Amino acid sequence: MMQFIRAGYYTSLQDRGRYGWRYYGVPVSGPVDRRAFALANALLPVEDDSSVLECHLLGPKIRFDVALAFVITGALVKAHLNGKLLHRHEIYSAQAGDVLDVGQVQKGLRVYLKFSAKLSAPRPMGSSAMFVPITPKARFADGDTIQGEPIFAQKQANAHIKVNDDYLHEHGLVVSPGPDFAALHATAQAQLLKTPFTVLAQSRMGYRLSGSFHAKASAHMASQLVVPGLVQLTPSGELLVAMADAQVTGGYMQVLQLSPVAQNILSQKREGDSIKFRCTP
Amino acid sequence: MSNPYKIFALGADVYSLEFEKGDVDFVCLRQTFLSFPSELTEVTFTFNRLHLFFRRPTTIEEVRSFVDEVMHVPLAAKPPQRLWRLPICFSPAYTADLVDCFEGNMERVHHYHSNFLQGQYRLVFYGFLPGFGYFEGLPEALHLARKSSPTQRTLQGTVAVGGAQLGIYPQDSPGGWQGIGHCPVTLFMPSQTPPVLLQPNDEVVFFEVDEKTHAQIVEATHRQEYQPQSVVL
Numbered sequence: 188m189m190q191f192i193r194a195g196y197y198t199s200l201q202d203r204g205r206y207g208w209r210y211y212g213v214p215v216s217g218p219v220d221r222r223a224f225a226l227a228n229a230l231l232p233v234e235d236d237s238s239v240l241e242c243h244l245l246g247p248k249i250r251f252d253v254a255l256a257f258v259i260t261g262a263l264v265k266a267h268l269n270g271k272l273l274h275r276h277e278i279y280s281a282q283a284g285d286v287l288d289v290g291q292v293q294k295g296l297r298v299y300l301k302f303s304a305k306l307s308a309p310r311p312m313g314s315s316a317m318f319v320p321i322t323p324k325a326r327f328a329d330g331d332t333i334q335g336e337p338i339f340a341q342k343q344a345n346a347h348i349k350v351n352d353d354y355l356h357e358h359g360l361v362v363s364p365g366p367d368f369a370a371l372h373a374t375a376q377a378q379l380l381k382t383p384f385t386v387l388a389q390s391r392m393g394y395r396l397s398g399s400f401h402a403k404a405s406a407h408m409a410s411q412l413v414v415p416g417l418v419q420l421t422p423s424g425e426l427l428v429a430m431a432d433a434q435v436t437g438g439y440m441q442v443l444q445l446s447p448v449a450q451n452i453l454s455q456k457r458e459g460d461s462i463k464f465r466c467t468p
Numbered sequence: 469m470s471n472p473y474k475i476f477a478l479g480a481d482v483y484s485l486e487f488e489k490g491d492v493d494f495v496c497l498r499q500t501f502l503s504f505p506s507e508l509t510e511v512t513f514t515f516n517r518l519h520l521f522f523r524r525p526t527t528i529e530e531v532r533s534f535v536d537e538v539m540h541v542p543l544a545a546k547p548p549q550r551l552w553r554l555p556i557c558f559s560p561a562y563t564a565d566l567v568d569c570f571e572g573n574m575e576r577v578h579h580y581h582s583n584f585l586q587g588q589y590r591l592v593f594y595g596f597l598p599g600f601g602y603f604e605g606l607p608e609a610l611h612l613a614r615k616s617s618p619t620q621r622t623l624q625g626t627v628a629v630g631g632a633q634l635g636i637y638p639q640d641s642p643g644g645w646q647g648i649g650h651c652p653v654t655l656f657m658p659s660q661t662p663p664v665l666l667q668p669n670d671e672v673v674f675f676e677v678d679e680k681t682h683a684q685i686v687e688a689t690h691r692q693e694y695q696p697q698s699v700v701l
Contacts, residue, residue, distance in 0.1 A: 206509060206510065207509070207510055208598075208663070209510055209512050209521075210498075210510070210511075210512050210593075210594065211594050211598060211599060211656075211662065211663050211664050212594035212595050212596065212597055212598045212599055212600050212656075213598045213658075213663075214598075311658055311659060312658065312663075320598060320639050320656075320658060321598065321658045363477065363479075365476075365478070366476035366478070366484065409514070409515050409516070410514055410515070410595055410596070410602065411484070411514050411517060412478065412482075412484060412512065412514060412517065412519045414478050414479065414482050416478075416479060417478060434595065434596050434597065435512070435594075435595050435596075436514055436593075436595025436596055437596075441478075444477070444478050444479050446479075447479070
């Protein structure tokens, strides 16, 4: 149905996620930016298949073998269909032989691509989300193909909706106290909510943040539940924010929990970006 | 049931109940909570906390009254508990960490291994990696400090100790625990239901195999022909 001429920097298939398997240590996975994912599925709904491509920094170059409609959401990106510049949040129709080139991300980090097709990807544990070792591969490689059954894309009445993109520019993350927040010294609590933090590294598993924040974290606590959005404080004073592929348990101090909106904001931040926490009353 | 508990929130739809350790059988308690599928999508647990995943955002007051309601329901019956005999190989390739821990004193390494083989270990819960089980029952003399920084690659099948905890790596992974031996059995099978060989509350004893037997079990495991022995307790 389509082939990757170029897979891009890190492109994977994600659907709403793999629920019900945390008991066996399997993370939920699914899109890191749930807002962009929901928008893509609202603009181009496919019955019984929420699968999208999640791309990072540099998107894929795809050749279509069949006629398909598609939509782009998430980060601001330079994308072309046969050389014609495309806009996000608009539905386009591609013909067999057309080439879609999703290039460099301009603002944000993660781009989502939704097609008018029911993809025939395997769904181990009920989900198409790529995650090793549940799926054999974590992401696509050059030359990989995607098969599926095209569906007739009904042009949505709201296909030209104005989408508010402010979250790509937002730096404030709304948080609530985590299970170990009370164990922090009062000055550390205040500092945590006042200091700006910088993204040191990020992946689908999580974000590493550092700032001029020095609190003594207890080392080697008993492992407890970790969910996406949980902020852990390591003994070296860094913060680890769990994202979609994060391990389901962890043994660091659990200091904050990001709101769902804050998780989406963070998911579009990259190395070097800065953020600040804001506690809900 | 009227066990006292503390509540922690992880967002608006995930709550953890913390019990005094040893008070509750979490396998039975989880099963009891799972009989309320209109409220909960998933229930998991760690050493001392039961974790409830609600279908919709829920206030802490609603959680309290829901938990009180569930606590009045008879506790679910204990599912069958199995005792597994798993092979372990102590050849030098798999015990380098332990040799380091004892600074090359092989007498202490052998002593550690013979004490380890006398133990019986209980699977408490899965976490960290898909199919990574946390086992308890390691006597204090066998506790080992974690590595000061994690190594890039701990081999699949490594039986490892981190502090008081015992685990078996279901896949190659970075790891901070000390490898004490290698168990060649496949413990996590993503395409099967359930995807694990051992269930929480199952017990394990290890028996030593030499390198040759270990290699034979590895091969039989690849052919999916090796089935470790177990009995219902």
